[in-house]
Amino acid sequence: MNREDILIIVKKYIADAIDDVDCDTLDPSQSMKDIGINSLDIVEIVSRSMRELKVKVPRSELSKLGNINELVDVLAQAVENKNNNA
Amino acid sequence: MLNDLKGKTVLITGGTKGIGLACGLAFGKQGAICTLTHKWGSADEHLIRKQFAEAGAPEPYIVEADTREDEDTRALLRDIRERCERIEVFIPGVAFAQIVNSLGDISRRSLLQSVEYTSWPMVGHLQEIKEIFDNYPRYVIGLSSRGPDEFHLNYDVAAACKAMLETLCRYLANRLANDDVRVNVVRTKFVSTESLNSTAGQDFEPFVKALNPDAYIPIDDVADAVLALCSGLMDGISGQVLMVDGGASFYDNLMGMYNRRNERTTVPNG
Numbered sequence: 001m002n003r004e005d006i007l008i009i010v011k012k013y014i015a016d017a018i019d020d021v022d023c024d025t026l027d028p029s030q031s032m033k034d035i036g037i038n039s040l041d042i043v044e045i046v047s048r049s050m051r052e053l054k055v056k057v058p059r060s061e062l063s064k065l066g067n068i069n070e071l072v073d074v075l076a077q078a079v080e081n082k083n084n085n086a
Numbered sequence: 087m088l089n090d091l092k093g094k095t096v097l098i099t100g101g102t103k104g105i106g107l108a109c110g111l112a113f114g115k116q117g118a119i120c121t122l123t124h125k126w127g128s129a130d131e132h133l134i135r136k137q138f139a140e141a142g143a144p145e146p147y148i149v150e151a152d153t154r155e156d157e158d159t160r161a162l163l164r165d166i167r168e169r170c171e172r173i174e175v176f177i178p179g180v181a182f183a184q185i186v187n188s189l190g191d192i193s194r195r196s197l198l199q200s201v202e203y204t205s206w207p208m209v210g211h212l213q214e215i216k217e218i219f220d221n222y223p224r225y226v227i228g229l230s231s232r233g234p235d236e237f238h239l240n241y242d243v244a245a246a247c248k249a250m251l252e253t254l255c256r257y258l259a260n261r262l263a264n265d266d267v268r269v270n271v272v273r274t275k276f277v278s279t280e281s282l283n284s285t286a287g288q289d290f291e292p293f294v295k296a297l298n299p300d301a302y303i304p305i306d307d308v309a310d311a312v313l314a315l316c317s318g319l320m321d322g323i324s325g326q327v328l329m330v331d332g333g334a335s336f337y338d339n340l341m342g343m344y345n346r347r348n349e350r351t352t353v354p355n356g
Binding site: 038041044059 | 125126152154182183184185191193195196199200203
């Protein structure tokens with residue numbers, strides 16, 4: 001599971017959450033707000049991504065997230081930690 | 087007649103923090119077996135178990151379950167069903183709504199999401215409980231606030247959800263009146279919780295307390311009121327929205343502030 005795989009998972013749940021988002025053209029450096037992702041969406045997207053990746057991210061990390069890249073970084077770190085502890 | 091809650095099952099969704107947790111501890115002290123749910127990453131399970139142990143309460147079941155996910159709810163209820171035949175008390179305690187800083191923050195989607203977290207579980211979970219247990223809890227207690235009736239900062243959507251919760255309470259009480267079920271809502275004004283602080287901002291609580299030190303009531307007072315509604319002594323009460331605020335709703339207005347003007351010392355940023 002590399003960073004690109006995680007980005008695909010995150011984009012999938014963004015598409016589930018937001019009706020009018022084209023994930024193929026989605027710029028991961030764009031701010032969540034500009035994409036139309038609200039604070040409830042972020043919880044939903046992170047929650048579902050974590051379930052699929054079988055990792056946990058501290059809730060406090062969410063408030064620091066500005067764009068999709070940052071979310072993917074946090075999830076990638078959690079996956080790496082999980083693999084290191086396995 | 088007082089109910090013996092020892093060994094009875096209490097389900098509190100969103101029960102690992104704030105008023106939900108205080109309610110869990112209040113029921114736990116009576117010997118009830120509490121199941122507390124939380125969404126990911128929002129519970130310090132070790133601390134909660136310690137609090138229950140120190141209170142002399144049975145160890146609670148702490149379950150990660152997203153109140154919006156039907157699959158989670160069914161799995162949670164099936165798990166409880168293996169332990170007991172009836173849920174005595176159900177407290178739909180999750181309150182999760184869009185914080186509104188400007189009109190543009192309100193969208194149809196965010197409103198519906200907020201309803202699904204905050205208002206709908208009172209009905210949706212009851213339907214699932216009936217399906218899985220073939221009975222209803224004897225007591226259902228929703229948690230609300232003054233938001234539907236008076237301005238609360240950034241609270242537009244949350245207030246709408248609470249108003250819906252209160253309305254559903256009244257209709258549920260009517261529909262379940264012959265099923266040995268009492269449905270009520272407890273309203274609070276200012277209670278020191280993470281939820282209120284995150285909605286109104288971290289500066290709000292010290293600001294209010296400087297104006298009126300009594301405006302905040304102890305969280306245990308709210309939990310005790312919830313416990314009292316499930317004690318058996320108040321079984322004649324159903325379909326009600328009860329204010330638990332130590333009387334603050336009446337006197338905590340501009341006239342009350344004027345009356346206390348000489349008591350004020352320092353108002354932060356005021």
